[in-house]
Amino acid sequence: MSAADVLPTASGPDAGGPAARRSGSFWGDVLRRVRRNPAAWVGAVIVLLFILVSILAPLLAPYPELATPGREHLRPTSLPGIGEVPEFPLGIDRFGGDVLSKLIWGAQASLIIGVVSTFFGLLGGMVLGALAGAFGGWVDSVIMRFVDILLSVPHLLLAVSIAAILGRTPLAIMIAIGVAQVPIFARLLRSSMLGQRGADYVLAARTLGLGTGRITMSHLLPNSVGPVIVQATLTLATAVIDAAALSFLGLGGGRPETAEWGRMLTYAQNELAIAPTLAFLPGICIMITALGFTLLGESLREAMDPRTRKR
Amino acid sequence: MLRTIGRRLLLLIPTLFGLTVLLFFWVRALPGGPAAALLGERATPEAIERINEAYGFNRPLPEQYITWLGRLLQGDFGNSIETRRPVLEEFANRFPATLELSVLALLIAVGIGIPLGYWAARHHGRLLDHLSVGASLLGITIPVFFLAFMLKWLFAVQLGWLPTTGRQDRSVDATHATGFYILDGFLTGELDASWNAFIHLLLPALALATIPLAIIVRITRASVLEVVNADYVRTGRAKGVSKQIIRNRFVLRNAMLPVVTTIGLQAGLLISGAVLTETVFAFPGIGAFLANAIFARDFPVLQGFVLFIAIAYALINLLVDISYSFIDPRVRIQ
Numbered sequence: 001m002s003a004a005d006v007l008p009t010a011s012g013p014d015a016g017g018p019a020a021r022r023s024g025s026f027w028g029d030v031l032r033r034v035r036r037n038p039a040a041w042v043g044a045v046i047v048l049l050f051i052l053v054s055i056l057a058p059l060l061a062p063y064p065e066l067a068t069p070g071r072e073h074l075r076p077t078s079l080p081g082i083g084e085v086p087e088f089p090l091g092i093d094r095f096g097g098d099v100l101s102k103l104i105w106g107a108q109a110s111l112i113i114g115v116v117s118t119f120f121g122l123l124g125g126m127v128l129g130a131l132a133g134a135f136g137g138w139v140d141s142v143i144m145r146f147v148d149i150l151l152s153v154p155h156l157l158l159a160v161s162i163a164a165i166l167g168r169t170p171l172a173i174m175i176a177i178g179v180a181q182v183p184i185f186a187r188l189l190r191s192s193m194l195g196q197r198g199a200d201y202v203l204a205a206r207t208l209g210l211g212t213g214r215i216t217m218s219h220l221l222p223n224s225v226g227p228v229i230v231q232a233t234l235t236l237a238t239a240v241i242d243a244a245a246l247s248f249l250g251l252g253g254g255r256p257e258t259a260e261w262g263r264m265l266t267y268a269q270n271e272l273a274i275a276p277t278l279a280f281l282p283g284i285c286i287m288i289t290a291l292g293f294t295l296l297g298e299s300l301r302e303a304m305d306p307r308t309r310k311r
Numbered sequence: 312m313l314r315t316i317g318r319r320l321l322l323l324i325p326t327l328f329g330l331t332v333l334l335f336f337w338v339r340a341l342p343g344g345p346a347a348a349l350l351g352e353r354a355t356p357e358a359i360e361r362i363n364e365a366y367g368f369n370r371p372l373p374e375q376y377i378t379w380l381g382r383l384l385q386g387d388f389g390n391s392i393e394t395r396r397p398v399l400e401e402f403a404n405r406f407p408a409t410l411e412l413s414v415l416a417l418l419i420a421v422g423i424g425i426p427l428g429y430w431a432a433r434h435h436g437r438l439l440d441h442l443s444v445g446a447s448l449l450g451i452t453i454p455v456f457f458l459a460f461m462l463k464w465l466f467a468v469q470l471g472w473l474p475t476t477g478r479q480d481r482s483v484d485a486t487h488a489t490g491f492y493i494l495d496g497f498l499t500g501e502l503d504a505s506w507n508a509f510i511h512l513l514l515p516a517l518a519l520a521t522i523p524l525a526i527i528v529r530i531t532r533a534s535v536l537e538v539v540n541a542d543y544v545r546t547g548r549a550k551g552v553s554k555q556i557i558r559n560r561f562v563l564r565n566a567m568l569p570v571v572t573t574i575g576l577q578a579g580l581l582i583s584g585a586v587l588t589e590t591v592f593a594f595p596g597i598g599a600f601l602a603n604a605i606f607a608r609d610f611p612v613l614q615g616f617v618l619f620i621a622i623a624y625a626l627i628n629l630l631v632d633i634s635y636s637f638i639d640p641r642v643r644i645q
Contacts, residue, residue: 145329149330149333152326152327152330153330153621154578154583154624155583156586157579157582157583157601157617157620160583160586160601160605161613162337163605164608245454245456245587248456248590249587249602250606265460269460269591272463272464272468273468276468279460279461280461283453283454283457283460286454286457287449287453290452290453291448291449294451294452
């Protein structure tokens with residue numbers, strides 16, 4: 001059984017057991033507090049819009065992903081900017097691509113990279129964190145030393161070096177960003193589980209003769225996973241920025257006209273003097289998306305923080 | 312005190328040792344091995360065989376690792392594939408540039424961040440507070456290379472106030488004694504050279520400073536808010552302690568501990584940010600060189616630089632921990 005099988009039922013309101021009942025009311029409380037926070041609403045709207053645009057990209061984007069329909073408008077010393085050519089409302093880039101379409105396709109690319117890499121990071125971090133938190137002792141020591149080693153390199157640099165070694169492909173970028181996230185999730189889950197290990201209900205379960213595996217899966221994990229989920233929301237923001245940074249550094253692979261926000265920025269560098277909007281638009285997209293996930297994540301964290309929960 | 316430092320330095324050894332193992336096997340775990348990676352598209356079976364022979368990649372892995380580690384310990388990090396010069400030398404040539412950039416960025420971040428955070432906390436709940444919180448949120452979410460772009464576009468391309476690239480104009484005839492260009496100017500009395508280096512540094516440093524600045528503002532604000540309401544501050548006020556003493560000795564000093572920790576953690580951000588910022592401004596530091604090494608698949612440089620940076624990162628955090636005991640005497644006892 002994987003962690004994913006356990007989580008939805010155990011943390012949902014309809015699950016049985018003492019642990020689940022507690023987390024049900026807890027999540028209800030968190031949700032109520034998040035709903036009252038205007039920052040959370042702003043974040044949620046941005047995130048929702050971003051997800052909608054990404055999923056509906058094939059319908060919304062006027063042109064296909066790699067299309068270069070504006071080729072005949074290209075001039076060596078100028079590029080049509082915002083509103084200059086009606087068919088291309090946000091202008092065209094050096095390849096003749098429609099900027100609006102590329103921004104929309106870029107949202108999809110960012111969402112995929114962000115979600116998949118955070119999934120990798122979560123998976124790796126949760127497996128390591130759960131093993132360390134559940135078994136303690138030498139398992140804990142070995143895993144945490146490994147995590148320390150990963151943490152001894154700044155995370156973007158870690159991602160860059162992994163991606164550089166794995167080769168310039170989108171999958172390499174996702175793995176690289178995911179691995180760079182592993183230490184955060186591992187440490188968070190471990191410390192959260194260590195806090196739960198001494199709890200009465202865990203003791204009770206142990207007295208009943210449940211094994212470590214069972215206790216971990218159905219008691220420790222569901223009750224410790226909250227901070228990890230919040231961190232995942234915040235990590236999505238960093239993942240979007242990091243993905244853009246890696247493709248900005250030329251690690252994305254594929255064709256140069258690929259619609260990715262980071263890559264659009266790379267090529268905009270050469271046009272800074274004649275078409276600055278080519279840099280502004282993808283940059284603003286990255287910023288707004290990161291802002292959305294950050295606002296949502298921080299409101300969630302605030303709502304779950306026991307120190308502020310009395311308000 | 313010395314014992315604590317010694318213990319921490321000793322603890323650093325297994326971590327760095329682990330990192331060398333990781334770095335070593337990372338490259339070797341590649342499909343086709345490092346030879347194929349080095350050759351890229353030019354890889355033919357014969358060429359791979361030749362590289363394997365030349366670099367000793369055909370020996371047993373543990374033997375290769377020991378050889379590599381032995382050389383590392385003697386300060387031999389291998390040669391750059393791209394420039395064919397020793398990695399150590401390449402690093403030493405470029406490190407002062409990045410250090411100069413990071414220090415200026417950190418000075419900007421700390422110099423503006425702490426007063427701004429304090430000020431926001433003192434105006435808690437008012438418009439100014441909301442503005443600084445909002446601005447710092449934007450500062451955290453803005454990609455550093457995008458900000459670098461915008462600064463370059465506005466101040467260098469549009470307004471033409473500051474240079475777009477490099478570390479110093481070629482026309483400036485400066486003597487470089489230490490590799491720290493600003494310092495060199497002061498040492499040799501060539502103040503115009505210092506100034507020229509400074510204006511080259513300003514935009515990259517501003518870009519690099521933004522994220523640490525935003526984080527420092529937030530932490531300072533939160534930390535001051537926590538301390539301002541502490542009992543001892545109220546007691547101090549009730550006893551008629553002057554406002555300055557309350558601010559400097561009661562509030563600021565106690566609020567600084569989390570801020571200093573955060574500043575230490577920014578070291579990682581600065582190094583990562585330097586890779587991106589230096590690329591945008593063609594600033595000849597370790598960041599830009601590292602970015603080139605990625606393109607060139609220059610593994611000796613990549614491995615060596617990552618190791619150097621990890622060491623620098625660890626030392627900075629050690630320094631931060633030591634500084635605790637100066638800020639908070641309670642830490643000294645433990």
